[in-house]
Amino acid sequence: xxxxxxxxxxxxxxxxxxxxxxxxxxxxxxxxxxxxxxxxxxxxxxxxxxxxxxxxxxxxxxxxxxxxxxxxxxxxxxxxxxxxxxxxxxxxxxxxxxxxxxxxxxxxxxxxxxxxxxxxxxxxxxxxxxxxxxxxxxxxxxxxxxxxxxxxxxxxxxxxxxxxxxxxxxxxxxxxxxxxxxxxxxxxxxxxxxxxxxxxxxxxxxxxxxxxxxxxxxxxxxxxxxxxxxxxxxxxxxxxxxxxxxxxxxxxxxxxxxxxxxxxxxxxxxxxxxxxxxxxxxxxxxxxxx
Amino acid sequence: xxxxxxxxxxxxxxxxxxxxxxxxxxxxxxxxxxxxxxxxxxxxxxxxxxxxxxxxxxxxxxxxxxxxxxxxxxxxxxxxxxxxxxxxxxxxxxxxxxxxxxxxxxxxxxxxxxxxxxxxxxxxxxxxxxxxxxxxxxxxxxxxxxxxxxxxxxxxxxxxxxxxxxxxxxxxxxxxxxxxxxxxxxxxxxxxxxxxxxxxxxxxxxxxxxxxxxxxxxxxxxxxxxxxxxxxxxxxxxxxxxxxxxxxxxxxxxxxxxxxxxxxxxxxxxxxxxxxxxxxxxxxxxxxxx
Numbered sequence: 001x002x003x004x005x006x007x008x009x010x011x012x013x014x015x016x017x018x019x020x021x022x023x024x025x026x027x028x029x030x031x032x033x034x035x036x037x038x039x040x041x042x043x044x045x046x047x048x049x050x051x052x053x054x055x056x057x058x059x060x061x062x063x064x065x066x067x068x069x070x071x072x073x074x075x076x077x078x079x080x081x082x083x084x085x086x087x088x089x090x091x092x093x094x095x096x097x098x099x100x101x102x103x104x105x106x107x108x109x110x111x112x113x114x115x116x117x118x119x120x121x122x123x124x125x126x127x128x129x130x131x132x133x134x135x136x137x138x139x140x141x142x143x144x145x146x147x148x149x150x151x152x153x154x155x156x157x158x159x160x161x162x163x164x165x166x167x168x169x170x171x172x173x174x175x176x177x178x179x180x181x182x183x184x185x186x187x188x189x190x191x192x193x194x195x196x197x198x199x200x201x202x203x204x205x206x207x208x209x210x211x212x213x214x215x216x217x218x219x220x221x222x223x224x225x226x227x228x229x230x231x232x233x234x235x236x237x238x239x240x241x242x243x244x245x246x247x248x249x250x251x252x253x254x255x256x257x258x259x260x261x262x263x264x265x266x267x268x269x270x271x272x273x274x275x276x277x278x279x280x281x282x283x284x285x286x287x288x289x290x
Numbered sequence: 291x292x293x294x295x296x297x298x299x300x301x302x303x304x305x306x307x308x309x310x311x312x313x314x315x316x317x318x319x320x321x322x323x324x325x326x327x328x329x330x331x332x333x334x335x336x337x338x339x340x341x342x343x344x345x346x347x348x349x350x351x352x353x354x355x356x357x358x359x360x361x362x363x364x365x366x367x368x369x370x371x372x373x374x375x376x377x378x379x380x381x382x383x384x385x386x387x388x389x390x391x392x393x394x395x396x397x398x399x400x401x402x403x404x405x406x407x408x409x410x411x412x413x414x415x416x417x418x419x420x421x422x423x424x425x426x427x428x429x430x431x432x433x434x435x436x437x438x439x440x441x442x443x444x445x446x447x448x449x450x451x452x453x454x455x456x457x458x459x460x461x462x463x464x465x466x467x468x469x470x471x472x473x474x475x476x477x478x479x480x481x482x483x484x485x486x487x488x489x490x491x492x493x494x495x496x497x498x499x500x501x502x503x504x505x506x507x508x509x510x511x512x513x514x515x516x517x518x519x520x521x522x523x524x525x526x527x528x529x530x531x532x533x534x535x536x537x538x539x540x541x542x543x544x545x546x547x548x549x550x551x552x553x554x555x556x557x558x559x560x561x562x563x564x565x566x567x568x569x570x571x572x573x574x575x576x577x578x579x580x
Contacts, residue, residue: 002301098483121497133497135490153472162483168493171476175499178472178545179465185543186461189532192539193388195454200425203447203458207411207423209465211501242479249482251577253475260546287541 002027003058003149005044006080007094008035011120012063013155014127015093017042017250019061022152051083055198061090066237067100077106086112089146093134093153095119095173097241098248101166102138114142119160119169120154121176122232130154130158135172137165156284170245173238177276178259180211184280187221188287198222202284217277229275292317294343294365294369296336297384298325301410302353303418305383305443309351310557312442317341343374349379350490351441354525357390365397376402383407383424383443385463387531388538391427392457394512404432407452409459410444411466413520420444425462427455460535461530467550467566469503473571476490476578477511488512507567519565526555 005016005028013035018025019126020042029052029191030036036046047053050073054060060080064070070092074081081090081104090108092101092115101117108115116138126132132154136143143158150156159168168174201218204210220226239260246253266272266282274281284290292315293304303325308333310316314577317335319342319370326336337343344350349372354360360382364371367368368386371380371394380398382391389552391407406428415493422444426433433448439448449458476499491508494500510516527552536543556562556572564571574580 043566050565062544074554089318089349121494121499122416126497131496133493133495133500135493137485147324155496157489159480159489160485160516161495164480164483165452167483167485168490169478171479172492172494172499174479174502174505175469175472175494179469179501181338181545182465182468182472183363185546186464187462189455189464189539189541189543190449190457192541193454193457193535195427195450195457199447199449203425203470204411205423205450206421206445207416208413208502208506209411209469210423211465211469211503214465216498226573235445251479251482253479253573254552254576255471255545256475257393262544262577273550277397283543286544 001025001058001190002056004057005063006053006060008039008064010124011127014037014124015063018130018152020044022105024149027053027055027057045122050078050080054083057084059091059146060084062090062092062094062145062233064094067096070096070264074104075094081107081113083112084111084113089116091118091146091149092114093118093120095238096166097167098163098166098245099162101247105138105162114139115162116142116187117165118148118150118156119165121169121172122154126154133167134164135159137167143252170238172244173235174242174256175238176213177235177263178225178255179211180217180260180276180279183214183218183263184221184283187218187280188283188289195228199256220275220277221280225277226274228273229277231273232276232278233267233272236260236267239263287290291315292346294347295319295353296343296350297355298329299353300414301417304328304414304475305353306334308420308442310334313575314439317343317345317347322375326353327416330538331355340368340370343572344370344373347374349381352380352382352384354384357386357567359491360384360386360390360394362397364394371397371401371403374401374403374505377407379404379432381406381408383408383410385528386456387539388456391453394429395452403445403517404429404435404476405452406432407455408440408446409455410464412444416444425449425458427457457535460528460532464532464546466503467525467529468545469501470507470566471552473504473508473552474573475478477570478509478573478579492541508556509566510567511570516564516568519567521563522553522556523568524555524569525566526550529553
């Protein structure tokens, strides 16, 4: 079965490799072509023209960087969707806004193409291991059809109708960003209170405050390793989209709003290219410890 | 080796049982005596007079409900400390403030008694299984002496000098309270955005947003089971102490401050006896969904 894959960057490349490893015939397109050709050793065929990625494809997977990139690559006369066969499935696995998920689903439906919004969490390590959390929005029947395609990449769970995969990813990012802020504040309190944050992290392991964020991003904060990882500037894209969605459904979420503001301060201070965990720098700066 | 145990409530009782199970001779005192006599099946001797708990004890462990209870039971002429032998160790494992930890250590030192502040995280389940996270403040040599006593109850990690165990527990509680707030906001966003929070919780498992809080308190939020667990009114004791400590060392921690305020609103609204996870009720109420 042939799968088209759009966007073979940090996350997309290992995801495409997992699909090829599971026996799918994968055609890949990437804006910088060399990132697609680099997958030849896995038997993945790089294609030059966008439309080619849809040829004979049971499904096309998009792992593109933003709503705008999705619109550019998927929609319009030269877009991939126009080349997809009726009955095939468009699966958008990058983090997109809920309105974008709905716009794509509508455009797909108009062509007889099914659509799932299926963003992921778990990072490059999860992509390589095929253990990503995959949050899926879309029709239950389409989800069942696509399950075998998604499974080599991780653990797909259907959240609800179209758009709810994107919503779940925004909720995921709200929790991730907020947990980073909590760990950063706890570590700065420890530092200033005469305790060693490294021992704090070790002591908290296994207790109620433990989390993947405490272990991974906490370790980054301790050693000061802020090479991304996930750049902080992407965090504010997600947290902004989460707040916009909250506003749309009439919700005020004060913790999410405050954390979004802290990340915006971090980016405004010039640290947008650093990992999310660099938020501890902003907690220190706000307290004159920068 | 004899251990005195003060406070055999929800947490203290299984901790005392773990010690007895590891071969220590345990004497137990509790304000409501029947909670101490209920441990007779584990070979634990209930004592009537506070001072008796110190008799022949290598260490006395305090698992008392508050700073005030510690002061009442441990300090003063009729307190346990006055009955402890020089060279023995006072180990305070309940959650106390940093100033209280220092006051106890000073009072102990004046009598030639060593002191550790060693609060725990992991709940009743962790206490029963002997898997508590134990955050220890105090001299390194005393910690080494006490390690064999602590180990049947969980995983002791020394954070630093006296007071840093209490500090670590406050940091732990800041993270716990904040994560509850984040999960509550994410679930309310899911509800209002047309997604099922139960599916969201399931999908997030294993991703970067996963945590013990998402799994346990998240499940409570989904089914609406707010029988404690940990009553919300205790949360504001801890978060208040954390903010006080932050103020003492000149720190403003905006996320911790906001979360403390949300829990105070929850308690003021009459939900102080409910589990921490009932914070989702306050998130709903603030948005007119109560």
